[in-house]
Amino acid sequence: MAKPTASVRELIRAQYADLTQTERKFAQALLDNYPVAGLASITIVAQNAGVSTPTVARMVQKLGFKGYPQFHQALREELEAKVSGPTQRRENWASDAPEGHMLNRFAGAVTQNLSQTFSNLDADAFDAAVRQLADTNGRLYVVGGRITRALADYAFTHFQAVRQRVTHMTSSSATWPHYVLDMVQGDTLLMFDVRRYETNLQRLAELARERGVHVILITDQWSSPIAAAADQTFNCWVEIPSAWDSNISTMMLLEAMIAATQEESWDETKARYDRLDDLFDLTRLFRKF
Incomplete structure (x- = not known):
């Protein structure tokens, strides 16, 4: 067998x-x-x-x-x-790495990660998370860790345009009590946590859950301990031929969530986009052709 x-x-x-x-x-x-x-x-x-x-x-x-x-x-x-940390991860793949150029090996690993991630997604859980992300009756908080704060920043930039009442929590856990102070039932907390999992993020999830906050977790295939406090957990496959894990499948899932949230409340979102473009014109942020 x-x-x-x-x-x-x-x-x-x-x-x-x-x-x-x-x-x-x-x-x-x-x-x-x-x-x-x-x-x-x-x-x-x-x-x-x-x-x-x-x-x-x-x-x-x-x-x-x-x-x-x-x-x-x-x-x-x-x-x-x-x-495992970065050194051990590299040893794991380097010990039996296939022959061939790094680009081919990397592309193969990333393609496999994407396939595994999306074949294991629960569509009902995804739809439920999107409805929560689009619900402006509550505030949306977004937070990431040492590496995943880049994903949190990307999520915040887009969700801030898609909907109102979005807060990007800083990466410093010392400031988190100030955010938790204002959290109420009906709010949503979108969290990113991958190996090696951060204990301060887990405690934040527990505190938010105690206040009736809806917790959405995006993590790796092994699952952060935060999953025990999350309403929806999404596992993304992350291993690549590197000392570091990949965020490609994680980013793909996040972008799918952003697109679905936009469609969930398109009329309100379109109005925000139009007003935002007017403000961009007034500030002359972008070059006009």
Whole structure:
């Protein structure tokens, strides 16, 4: 039996309907503390989930693994990938990098990332997030981390034109309490967080959720811990032949969200665009031909 190429989380989601009640109990225990809950021995894992060891063994095989050791190793590899830094990432791909020019290898990786990202998108979750992003009854807050703040800035620039009441939170967590102070139920917080996940962003998500704020998370394929506090989580595949992860699939998803939000409230958005162009003309920001 070949080793599955999808993550254990994805395999559980794909096979969930075929699991028995006790197998679902173990699956849920694993997803609630993923992937740590599956990193102990089969006996301890079963005890922690309140199921028998044969239940765990049967579910593991339903997911496509030969046995528990293979399942355990898959979770370990996912965890190692999740926490790896730039040096380790480069070693991971450089050790078995295919021959050929970097441009070809890079293009292949990016194409695969885009395909994986969009084939795993939940259309209903996407539509629900877009409706929330377009709802001007609440304020939209946007924030990113050390690397993803560039995505947050891009999102803010576009959403500020698409709709009113948009706030770009600074990258300094010391200023965040001032923003949280004004957050109320019905507001939306769009967050970006990729490995290595930032603890201050997770705490911000928890504080916002406590205030009834709708949290939308864009993260990588391993999922930021913020997912536990998010209303919608979107996973983007990011690995490339580099010491750094790629933001190409993340940016593609973000641009799809911006376009869909624009269409959700086009009449109001068009009026904003027209007024904005008038202001650009008055300030002579752009060259006229």
